[in-house]
Amino acid sequence: MEFSIKSGSPEKQRSACVVVGVFESRKLSGPAEIIDDAAGQFLGDILRRGDMEGKAGSTLLLHNVPGVEADRVLLVGLGKEREFHEKEYRAAIATAIRQLNETGGFDGTLYLTELGVRKRDVAWNIRQATLVALETLYRFDRLKSKKDDVRRPLRKLTFCVTRRNELAKAEKALAEGIAMAAGTSLAKDLGNLPGNICTPTYLADEARKLAKEHGLQAEVLDREKMAKLGMNSLLSVARGSDEVPQFIVLRHKGGGNGKPVVLVGKGITFDTGGISLKPGAEMDEMKYDMCGAASILGAMKFAAMMELPLNVVGIVPAAENMPGGAATKPGDIVTSMSGQTIEILNTDAEGRLILCDALTYAERFDPECVVDVATLTGACVIALGHVATGVFANDDGLAKELIEAGQGAHDRAWHMPLWDDYQEQLKSNFADMANIGGRAGGSITAACFLSRFTHKYSWAHLDIAGTAWRSGKDKGSTGRPVPLLAHFLMQRASRVPKRKKRG
Numbered sequence: 001m002e003f004s005i006k007s008g009s010p011e012k013q014r015s016a017c018v019v020v021g022v023f024e025s026r027k028l029s030g031p032a033e034i035i036d037d038a039a040g041q042f043l044g045d046i047l048r049r050g051d052m053e054g055k056a057g058s059t060l061l062l063h064n065v066p067g068v069e070a071d072r073v074l075l076v077g078l079g080k081e082r083e084f085h086e087k088e089y090r091a092a093i094a095t096a097i098r099q100l101n102e103t104g105g106f107d108g109t110l111y112l113t114e115l116g117v118r119k120r121d122v123a124w125n126i127r128q129a130t131l132v133a134l135e136t137l138y139r140f141d142r143l144k145s146k147k148d149d150v151r152r153p154l155r156k157l158t159f160c161v162t163r164r165n166e167l168a169k170a171e172k173a174l175a176e177g178i179a180m181a182a183g184t185s186l187a188k189d190l191g192n193l194p195g196n197i198c199t200p201t202y203l204a205d206e207a208r209k210l211a212k213e214h215g216l217q218a219e220v221l222d223r224e225k226m227a228k229l230g231m232n233s234l235l236s237v238a239r240g241s242d243e244v245p246q247f248i249v250l251r252h253k254g255g256g257n258g259k260p261v262v263l264v265g266k267g268i269t270f271d272t273g274g275i276s277l278k279p280g281a282e283m284d285e286m287k288y289d290m291c292g293a294a295s296i297l298g299a300m301k302f303a304a305m306m307e308l309p310l311n312v313v314g315i316v317p318a319a320e321n322m323p324g325g326a327a328t329k330p331g332d333i334v335t336s337m338s339g340q341t342i343e344i345l346n347t348d349a350e351g352r353l354i355l356c357d358a359l360t361y362a363e364r365f366d367p368e369c370v371v372d373v374a375t376l377t378g379a380c381v382i383a384l385g386h387v388a389t390g391v392f393a394n395d396d397g398l399a400k401e402l403i404e405a406g407q408g409a410h411d412r413a414w415h416m417p418l419w420d421d422y423q424e425q426l427k428s429n430f431a432d433m434a435n436i437g438g439r440a441g442g443s444i445t446a447a448c449f450l451s452r453f454t455h456k457y458s459w460a461h462l463d464i465a466g467t468a469w470r471s472g473k474d475k476g477s478t479g480r481p482v483p484l485l486a487h488f489l490m491q492r493a494s495r496v497p498k499r500k501k502r503g
C-alpha cells in the first residue's frame, strides 16, 4: 500500500473515491458539508430521502456527485457526535477501508482523518488511521492453496489534514504508523504460522533475516553456548523436544554509548505443557506461545525502520515444550544461570523457566531498563480478559511509562500488584523456589518468580496471554503489544539525555 498526506478541498480531489463522515442524525461532518455545498445540497437531499442516518458502521457509496472531481463519494456513518471517541474513530476508518477495498477503485482519499477525537492530535489520527488501515487489510493466506483475491484491491490511500501547517507533523506520524504497522504485521505473521513451521530455528532465521534487511546486529546462541553460560532452566524446557532451542539476540545501535533498553520475549514455539500435559481442547492455540518473541522482533523492526536514536537490545529465548523420554519431570530441580535453584513442580509453567535465564543474561548489557513480554499465564486472561495486557514492575515509573505508551497506541495495559506478600507462594521444600505458586493470583506469582531474576535493574513484565491473539471464528494473532512497545521506544528516544554533572 502506498500512503500520502494532503491538505485540500474535498470536492477538488481527483481520486477514485473521496471518503467523508456523517454523524447521527444526518449531520454532515465539515468536509461532507463542503462537498454538499459544491454539489448543490446533493448529499443533504439524499440523506433527507432516508438513504442514510449516519449510524456507526453504515456506509453509502455515491457515483457522479455533481461538482465533485472524484469518481465516487463514500459516506461513512460515525454515530453520535458526542460519543465519537477513539474506539469510534478506529471503527470508522476500518469501515471506510473495507468499503474502499471492495468498490473497485485503486485509490481512496480519506477526510475522516480530519475528524476531532477528544484529547488527540493530528499525529494520533494519522498514526491510528495507518495502523487500522493495514490491520483491516491484513490477511494470512500464505498457507492456503487458493487465495480469495479482491478483484481490484486498494493500492493507494491519501489521508487529509485540515491545515497546511499540519502537513509536516502528519508526514512524520505517517512514517511512524507505517513502521508500527510493519512491526505489527511481522509479529502477526510469526504468531499465525503453525508450530511445525515456526520452530525455534525458524525464529532464529527470521531474526537473522530481519537484521540483514534493516542493519541490526544478530547473534544466536546454540545449546552448547547456553549450557556453557549455565542456562539450565531454559534448557530444561527444551529437553523433551526434537527441536533445538535457540537464544536470539538482536541489537539496534542508534544511541551512541547510551545504556540500552532491553526487550525480552517468550519464544515457546509450541506449548504442549510437557509432562504436565495440557488438555486437548484448543491446544492448537499454543502455537501462539511465541507471541512475546514475535512482538520483540516487531519492535526491533520498528526501531530500525525509524532509525530511533536509542540503543535497543532484543532477546528471544526460543524452545518447544514437549513431553518425551528426556523431558523434565515434575519434581526435577535445576540450577538457573543466576545460581538460584528451581523445583519444577509443573512443566507447563515453562515460560518463566526460559525467561529467568534470559533476564539474567540481560544484565550483561548494563540496561537502562528491561521489559519482558510473554504469553505467561491463563490467570492473566481471567484477571483482565482480552482487553488489557497485564503490567508488573519493580519500578512504578517504568510501569507508568508503559501504560501511557499503551494509551497512546490504543494498545492498552493495566498495572497489577507485585507485592512481597505474594512471594511466599513460591516456597519450595527442596530448592530456592518452586516454579508455581498455586491457583490464587497466578499471574502475580508468575511475575514474582521473574522478579527474583531482575534485582540488578529497572524491570517490567507484560503478560499478553489475553491480548496476543483472538480465538474462535476470527482466530488470529493481534500483533499486540507491538504498538505499545513502539510508542514506548519512541518516547524513550525523544527523552532529553540526562545532563552530565558539571565539575
Ligand code: BES
Pocket: 271, 273, 289, 346, 348, 349, 350, 351, 375, 376, 377, 378, 379, 381, 436, 437, 442, 465, 466
Ligand atoms: N502459555 C501458557 C499460558 C497460557 C495459557 C496463555 C492459556 C494463554 C492461554 C503457560 O505456559 C502456561 O501453561 N501457564 C500455566 C501456568 C500454571 C501451570 C501455573 C497456566 O496458566 O495454566
Ligand code: MN
Pocket: 271, 273, 347, 348, 349, 350, 351
Ligand atoms: Mn505452559
Ligand code: ZN
Pocket: 268, 271, 289, 348, 350, 351, 375, 376
Ligand atoms: Zn507457555
